[in-house]
Amino acid sequence: MNEVRVLTPTGMLGAGFPPETLTRGLELGADVIAVDGGSTDSGPYYLGAGIAKTAAAAVARDMRMLLRAASAAGIPLIIGSCGTSGTDSGVDWVAGITHGILAEEGLDLKVATIYSEQRADDLAARLDRIKPLPPAGPLDAATLESCRHIVGMMGHDPIVAALEAGADVVLAGRATDTAIAAAFPLMKGLPPGPVWHAAKIVECGGQCTTNPRAGGVLATIDADGFTIEPLDPDNACTPTSVAAHMLYETVNPFTMREPAGTIDVSEAVYEALDTRRVRVSKSRFVPAGQHTIKLEGARITGYETMSFTAIRDPHILGQIDTWAALMRKMIGEWVSGTLGLDGSDYAFDLRLYGHDAILDGIEPDRRPPREVGVMLLVRAADQQTATAVAKVANPLMLHLPTPDMNYLPSLAFATSPAETERGAVYEFALHHAVDVDSPTSMFRLNLPPDADSINPRSDADATHRRPDADATHRRPDAVAINLPEDGDA
Amino acid sequence: MPETRTIADLALEVRSKNAGPFWVTMELFMRDAAGYTIVADPGYLNATVIAGLYGVEPDTVQIFRIPALDVVKISFPRPVPQGSLRDRDIHAGQHHVPLALFPLPGPVT
Numbered sequence: 396m397n398e399v400r401v402l403t404p405t406g407m408l409g410a411g412f413p414p415e416t417l418t419r420g421l422e423l424g425a426d427v428i429a430v431d432g433g434s435t436d437s438g439p440y441y442l443g444a445g446i447a448k449t450a451a452a453a454v455a456r457d458m459r460m461l462l463r464a465a466s467a468a469g470i471p472l473i474i475g476s477c478g479t480s481g482t483d484s485g486v487d488w489v490a491g492i493t494h495g496i497l498a499e500e501g502l503d504l505k506v507a508t509i510y511s512e513q514r515a516d517d518l519a520a521r522l523d524r525i526k527p528l529p530p531a532g533p534l535d536a537a538t539l540e541s542c543r544h545i546v547g548m549m550g551h552d553p554i555v556a557a558l559e560a561g562a563d564v565v566l567a568g569r570a571t572d573t574a575i576a577a578a579f580p581l582m583k584g585l586p587p588g589p590v591w592h593a594a595k596i597v598e599c600g601g602q603c604t605t606n607p608r609a610g611g612v613l614a615t616i617d618a619d620g621f622t623i624e625p626l627d628p629d630n631a632c633t634p635t636s637v638a639a640h641m642l643y644e645t646v647n648p649f650t651m652r653e654p655a656g657t658i659d660v661s662e663a664v665y666e667a668l669d670t671r672r673v674r675v676s677k678s679r680f681v682p683a684g685q686h687t688i689k690l691e692g693a694r695i696t697g698y699e700t701m702s703f704t705a706i707r708d709p710h711i712l713g714q715i716d717t718w719a720a721l722m723r724k725m726i727g728e729w730v731s732g733t734l735g736l737d738g739s740d741y742a743f744d745l746r747l748y749g750h751d752a753i754l755d756g757i758e759p760d761r762r763p764p765r766e767v768g769v770m771l772l773v774r775a776a777d778q779q780t781a782t783a784v785a786k787v788a789n790p791l792m793l794h795l796p797t798p799d800m801n802y803l804p805s806l807a808f809a810t811s812p813a814e815t816e817r818g819a820v821y822e823f824a825l826h827h828a829v830d831v832d833s834p835t836s837m838f839r840l841n842l843p844p845d846a847d848s849i850n851p852r853s854d855a856d857a858t859h860r861r862p863d864a865d866a867t868h869r870r871p872d873a874v875a876i877n878l879p880e881d882g883d884a
Numbered sequence: 885m886p887e888t889r890t891i892a893d894l895a896l897e898v899r900s901k902n903a904g905p906f907w908v909t910m911e912l913f914m915r916d917a918a919g920y921t922i923v924a925d926p927g928y929l930n931a932t933v934i935a936g937l938y939g940v941e942p943d944t945v946q947i948f949r950i951p952a953l954d955v956v957k958i959s960f961p962r963p964v965p966q967g968s969l970r971d972r973d974i975h976a977g978q979h980h981v982p983l984a985l986f987p988l989p990g991p992v993t
Contacts, residue, residue, distance in 0.1 A: 435905050438967035438974050530906060530944065530961040638953055642911050646903045646959040648948055691905075696968065744969050753978045757939060759985050774969045822965055823905040 397617060399580040400426045404611035404626070406599035408432040408457050408474055408489075409449030416610035416626040417464045423613055423626075426470055427579035428461060431572050431598060432489060433476025435691060435823070436644070442480035443543045443693035443821030447488060449479065455492050459500070462493065462564070466502045471558055473565045473575045480691075481546050481569025483512045489566050504564050507557035510839040511546045511568030513690065515539040524830040528689070531826035542692035542824050549688070550654030552834035554578035560842055568838070569691065571653055572598040580616045591658045592678035593621040595651060596640055603640035605631045620676035622668065632673045634665035654689075654834055656682040685830050688837055692825035699817040700781040702771040704792040705807040711797055713763050715750050718797050725795065726771075726788045733787045734780075741775040741784050768809070778816055785814045892984040894919035900980035905966045908976040909959040910983055920954035928989045934958055937982045958983070 402425035405412040409432075420428075433441075437448050447454070465472035478485015486508050493506055518525065519536035527533055539545065546569035555578050557565045567575065576594035581587065593614040596603050600611040609627040623632050641648045641660055649661040659679040666674045711718050723745055730736050748768035751758035771788055775781040792813060794803040831837060892898055896913040903909040914920040923929050931945035940960050948957040964971045973979055 436902055436975060439905065440967065528906075635953060639913070639955070642909075642953075642955065642957055644901050644903050644909065646907050646909055646946065648950065648957055699969070742969055744972075746972060753972050754981060755972060757937065757982050759982055772969060820967065820969075822968055826904075826906050 396426070396583040396585070399583050399585055399616050400424050401576050401580065401593065401597060401614045401616065402428045402611065402626075403430065403576060403597040403600050403614075404428070404461070405430060405457065406602055407434070407449070408477075409447075409453040411453065411457060412460075412600070413610045413627070414460060417460055419626040419628070420611070420613050421464060421468045423624075425468065425613060426583075427473065428465055428470065429473045429475070429576040429579070429594075429597070430457070430461065431476060431575060432474045433479040433481050433485070433569070434572075435480070437479070439693040439821040439823045441478075442482065442546065442691060442823070443695065444819070445478075445480065445482040445484040445544055447478040447480075447485055451488075451492060454489065455496060458489070458492055459496050462496055462502055462504065463500065465563065466500075466504055471563055471565065471579060472504075473554060473558075473567070473578060475554075475567045475570035475572070475575035477566050477568060480544070480693075481511055481548075481567070482544050483510050483568065486510055486566055486568050493564065493566065505562050506564045506566060506843065507560065507562035508841045509549065509553045509557060509565065509567045509570075510841070511549055511570070511837070513545040513547050513837065515542060515545060518545065518690070518829065521829065525690070525827050526687075526830070528826045528828055534825070534827050538824055539692070541694040543694055543821070545690060545692040545825065547688045547690055547829070547837045548654070549838050550574045550686075550834055551578040551581050552655075553838040553840060555582045556835055557840055557842070558582055560840070562842060571689075573651075573653060573658070576614070585616050586618060587656070587680035587682075588678045589616050589619070589621045589675070591653065591680045592660055592663060592675060593623070595658060595660075596621075596623055596637055596675070599640070599643065601625060601627075601630065602643060603632060603637050605633060605636050620674060620678065622672055622674050624672040628671075631671035634667055634673055637673045637675065638663075638665045652683075652687075653680075654686055656680055686832070686834050687828040688831050688834075689828045690825045691823065693821045694824045695819045696822045697774040697776055697820055698778040698781050699772055699774045699820050700778070700785040701773075701815045701817055702785045702788065702792055702813045703768060703809045703815075704771075704813065705766060705768045705809060707766045707807065708804055709763075710800070711804065712765070712767060714797050714799075715747060715764065715767060718795065719745055719747055719769075721798060722769075722791060722795055725791050726784075729787050729791065730784050734783055736780070736784070741773060741780060743771060743773045743784065743788075746770040746772070769806075774820065778818070782814060782816055789813055889988045890985045891923060891988065894922065894988070895984070898980045898984035900976050900978070900983075902962070902966065902976045903959060906962055907959055908962050908979060909957065910980050911958075912956045912983070914954040914956075917951070917954060920951060920956070922988065923956050924949045924951070925989075929956065929986075933986075934960065934983075937986065938979070939963055 402420035477489040573594035746752040
């Protein structure tokens with residue numbers, strides 16, 4: 396192929412997109428559809444709990460349109476970071492939805508799944524090959540063991556392996572945002588500079604256009620560069636809107652590390668072809684001497700209970716910081732007196748929404764607020780303790796006056812009961828990369844045993860093994876393909 | 885008495901966002917080259933100023949000046965771990981405000 400057209404209808408599977416975006420993309424000759432299914436952006440809960448951020452119905456709505464389009468055009472569909480965090484449960488969740496739709500629609504597409512979850516003890520055995528990424532420090536085995544889920548972030552190679560094996564639909568675990576769009580054009584032999592830069596530009600769908608809400612984009616990649624255009628005829632890509640997308644959610648706008656090397660757009664040239672299409676050239680990809688896989692892991696830090704009250708009384712609001720300081724002091728005293736707990740047993744955060752909750756100590760505007768929502772967030776090692784602390788604080792959240800008041804006000808609880816148990820809370824514990832000898836060895840690729848049959852049950856069974864479930868089944872029996880083994884396996 | 889003029893007065897958009905779980909990044913999209921020249925001046929906006937606004941160490945602050953886009957981009961490690969008890973902005977999407985409200989240099993004309 397001299398050129399490859401990559402269609403990205405939306406930046407997130409389940410976010411929705413106008414059906415016309417797909418129709419238009421196919422009319423323009425799309426060769427592959429690539430959609431991201433995940434992100435760490437919404438926090439560590441989704442990886443820690445192995446639960447998706449998106450609603451199943453929203454994913455199904457998008458997948459139905461995508462599967463119909465891929466089938467009608469006879470082009471591959473690639474979904475990355477399935478189930479938000481790319482855990483094995485996330486891949487299985489999207490696979491289940493996919494097979495249901497294929498059966499309902501009578502579509503005959505071969506679905507490959509790629510698992511990226513990692514075992515802590517496998518990684519602990521090669522700590523010498525795991526390097527911290529700034530601002531993290533060195534890794535130890537205890538940190539790995541503390542994680543509920545660990546995923547490795549795949550590059551394009553495992554996805555290419557699935558496509559080369561004949562997959563029509565690739566459902567990948569955790570993958571770089573760019574790898575899902577880069578895999579097919581790289582497999583077709585297009586040069587990595589334009590491919591990786593185009594993949595970065597399309598990764599958030601319409602984010603690189605002048606109206607990000609108007610559907611997705613199409614990138615046409617060739618040997619010298621790529622052309623990017625929006626799929627809504629009334630939307631536009633401009634040199635500024637495209638170049639500016641390199642700023643989005645990146646630390647460094649000029650270089651980006653991938654498992655196989657570094658995207659370098661510092662010399663890239665962005666030119667308007669017309670009022671809505673942009674040509675990009677002089678993008679570079681610098682291969683790395685050492686292939687690396689970034690790790691993500693999340694662990695439980697405790698259990699939280701939340702209470703929420705609100706204040707409208709101007710007298711209290713006029714000295715809200717004094718009131719909050721008294722509240723913090725009183726909670727400590729009452730919890731100590733009633734429960735016998737001290738600061739090593741629990742922690743709490745008191746947030747004054749409407750005053751300075753968001754920016755806290757760096758809030759530049761200290762004028763008295765008109766009303767304030769008071770959130771008390773309590774964390775402890777177990778749920779019962781967190782809730783007990785919040786309940787002990789309940790009379791204070793209802794009646795605490797300012798020091799100069801000689802009566803008890805009654806404040807405005809938002810709900811009954813006032814307390815809400817939030818369950819386990821998590822933190823990201825890993826920000827590290829592991830050196831690997833093979834870009835595919837950490838990932839497990841599954842294809843259905845019979846590529847011509849539509850049999851959701853057997854495929855779901857074959858792919859439902861997590862790495863920590865059974866060490867002897869790292870590649871389940873039903874795997875039709877074995878990826879190359881190497882020292883990392 | 886005129887209000888103090890701020891960076892926001894010369895910008896199309898000032899925004900902030902996580903750049904992965906451990907970093908926050910901000911962009912000043914200036915209206916024109918004149919506004920860009922003001923905010924790109926290291927004597928006005930530098931790592932020490934950013935560190936003061938956000939309570940972080942100056943040597944962790946990275947600043948990228950991009951004249952082709954009239955953009956100054958600033959990245960530093962997240963001072964509060966994402967999703968932790970004291971993280972009040974999970975996406976770090978509202979942390980541009982102290983920067984946007986930073987007073988412009990020199991006399992107001």
